Amino acid sequence: MTTILKLDAVCKAFGAVKVADDLSYEVAEGEALGVIGPNGAGKTSMFNLITGTLAPNSGRVIFAGNDVTSHNAARRCHAGIARSFQVPQPFSHMTVFENAMVAATQAAGLREHAAERFCIEVLEQTGLLAKANTTAGSLTLLERKRLELTRALCAKPKLLLLDEIAGGLTEAECVSLIRTIKDIHAVGVTIIWIEHVVHALLEVVDRLIVIDFGRLIAEGEPHAIMDSPEVKEIYLGIEADA
Ligand SMILES: Nc1ncnc2c1ncn2[C@@H]1O[C@H](COP(=O)(O)OP(=O)(O)OP(=O)(O)O)[C@@H](O)[C@H]1O
Numbered sequence: 001m002t003t004i005l006k007l008d009a010v011c012k013a014f015g016a017v018k019v020a021d022d023l024s025y026e027v028a029e030g031e032a033l034g035v036i037g038p039n040g041a042g043k044t045s046m047f048n049l050i051t052g053t054l055a056p057n058s059g060r061v062i063f064a065g066n067d068v069t070s071h072n073a074a075r076r077c078h079a080g081i082a083r084s085f086q087v088p089q090p091f092s093h094m095t096v097f098e099n100a101m102v103a104a105t106q107a108a109g110l111r112e113h114a115a116e117r118f119c120i121e122v123l124e125q126t127g128l129l130a131k132a133n134t135t136a137g138s139l140t141l142l143e144r145k146r147l148e149l150t151r152a153l154c155a156k157p158k159l160l161l162l163d164e165i166a167g168g169l170t171e172a173e174c175v176s177l178i179r180t181i182k183d184i185h186a187v188g189v190t191i192i193w194i195e196h197v198v199h200a201l202l203e204v205v206d207r208l209i210v211i212d213f214g215r216l217i218a219e220g221e222p223h224a225i226m227d228s229p230e231v232k233e234i235y236l237g238i239e240a241d242a
Helices: 043-051 073-079 096-107 112-126 141-153 171-186 198-204 222-227 229-236
Strands: 003-014 017-028 032-036 058-063 081-083 159-163 190-194 207-212 215-220
Touching: 003 043, 003 190, 017 043, 017 058, 017 190, 017 215, 032 043, 032 198, 043 058, 043 073, 043 081, 043 159, 043 190, 073 081, 081 141, 096 112, 096 141, 112 141, 112 171, 141 159, 141 171, 171 190, 171 198, 190 198, 198 222, 207 222, 207 229, 215 222, 215 229, 222 229
Parallel strands: 032 190, 032 207, 081 159, 159 190
Antiparallel strands: 003 017, 003 058, 207 215
């Protein structure tokens, strides 16, 4: 098993609010790791610490064997870390294809025909090829989520971070998105997926971690984690002895 990502005793606080409190865990290459936890637990902040938009107060982020703690977000992106945002952030006035091309050229460093060919390939994979010439601002929510995936994949990531990508979708849309994410995982992309739609997570991830007040409070096989009384109490608000 090769470790692709390691968080080593990462701490980050905003005033009195600890968003990462001695956070340590590892992710294996090719793994799909799910992340759950209450609102405000520090899950998105953890992604910001991994991608480099947030600097830790202490601790280290190791990616593909290199200490990237001092590397900025652009450098980490070039190294192979890409993310989708909880609220889709496309260039709304540009087409789907143009959005993909920005990622393929700026993040993956591809040029001209190679970039175009790669974007077509990714749009096929994410189910958006038919919308290639549509402006991003006129897409449905599911399509915007698919565009988030497209933009992240066009950066040619080794590690893909998904932030609540299933949120707000209908059940049928969720099923269709799960299929796409499974396909992406099947070709070897390592995934860390923060999600409140737990059944979607359980269909994809190999392992689950639970974050509360910036601390890792549970880690293990997804169904066992969801069944644990501690997680039910902290995450679902059900008292352990109820
Ligand atoms: N830049 C910042 N400055 C100050 N406080 C922040 C900042 N970013 C996040 N926080 C606070 O840190 C806490 C954790 O936020 P974060 O978005 O990481 O939680 P989360 O687990 O992703 O929540 P959710 O499930 O609601 O998306 C929240 O109380 C939030 O208000």
